[in-house]
Amino acid sequence: MIVSTAAIVVIGNEVLSAKVTDENGPFLASELRALGVELRRIETVPDEIPLIVDALKRCLGAAQWVFTSGGIGPTHDDVTIAAVAQAFDREIVADEKTLALLRARHGDKLNPALRRLAEIPRGATLTWDPGPGPSYPVLSLENVVILPGVPSLLREGFLRLRDRFRAQPFYARAVFLSLGEGAIAEHLDAAVARYPTVAIGSYPRFDEADYRVKVTFDGRAEADVTAAAALFCARLPAGAVLRQE
């Protein structure tokens, strides 16, 4: 089992201009977490090739897997393929299988715009839906996976490839407290110092929740996660821990 990291580039003026609330970042974050992949960053950028290329290069330097969301299609604002090709210094070529499918589907209505759906960076891998019926390919190039922006299509496309990302799982514990953050900070520091491989987070609530702070412990070594939570709880005054999960 490998320890694995990822980054996401969300491409979409519609997200930045608040026409749409991005569902794809949260979906991928949740899936990657369940697979044991540590998500290191999400960048949401406009439909502009230089900004996408810049984000891709940074994400490639920060993580093993990079997922793009959006910018796939036949119109002027679909520039993700061009950006990925540029990031890897590849030319754009037509994929013959996709072109044959497009010819079968559109016949003499296959115009230059629709032909763009067959464009791939040279050397890209195409993963087809194993089921019957019409399908679109998910493109990947080296460690970049290119997913469509429509949430239902992104989900379906990601699930085709999901198993290849599976890594050593995370173990997680959460402790719910009756104390505020100021009263627990030194005990958190003690746990952080003792268990450096455990990610410890402290999340206060200021609403009507039945607790004041939720403290989370996450790591790949179950024994360390359990021990860090136990060390922290043992340092707290009686009654501070309301419950654990």
Next chain:
Amino acid sequence: MIVSTAAIVVIGNEVLSAKVTDENGPFLASELRALGVELRRIETVPDEIPLIVDALKRCLGAAQWVFTSGGIGPTHDDVTIAAVAQAFDREIVADEKTLALLRARHGDKLNPALRRLAEIPRGATLTWDPGPGPSYPVLSLENVVILPGVPSLLREGFLRLRDRFRAQPFYARAVFLSLGEGAIAEHLDAAVARYPTVAIGSYPRFDEADYRVKVTFDGRAEADVTAAAALFCARLPAGAVLRQE
């Protein structure tokens, strides 16, 4: 009226690890759009000072205003103040008014962790809630606004400052079509070429919606937005436009 741009840095392991779905990016995107501010990027990064500093510097280079979300508080994972101070090469100092409030609130329970709530980068501006009762200050330093990660607090803090970001408003039109993207791409290209200051987006649907593509036209000059939409619609075959908004 100025033309204004912004970027957002969301700081939070809890978002990247899918413990929480970020509400603050979408809230700020929506508010900024309504104010006429063009959002150029959102970066979601871990609670790690070097990565926050790097994101801040990039965002400062890309936009006039930068908003940070999260990482404010008394615990080990609250590192935003340190990162902003480092990005501007400022030292961290205690704000005396905040410290006096903390002394009044916590008395002899004011420990080193709680004192961290009074830390600011030297030269930061504090904006207090004008209402009665307990309050926290919103910090800003030059063109960076530092907002808390708890959504209710972020919203309230942003609203204190909102009017200073108001810029020339956006005008928007949307056209809903019975045709697919392949059939409209050349007409979009014509409108894009003729009206370069209008942002034109094409958003297909593949579900049970009553249209196949929504095309959006956005810009600061109302006449250009209207003309771009009219040019596009005039090129389409009869019956293609289902409705406009």
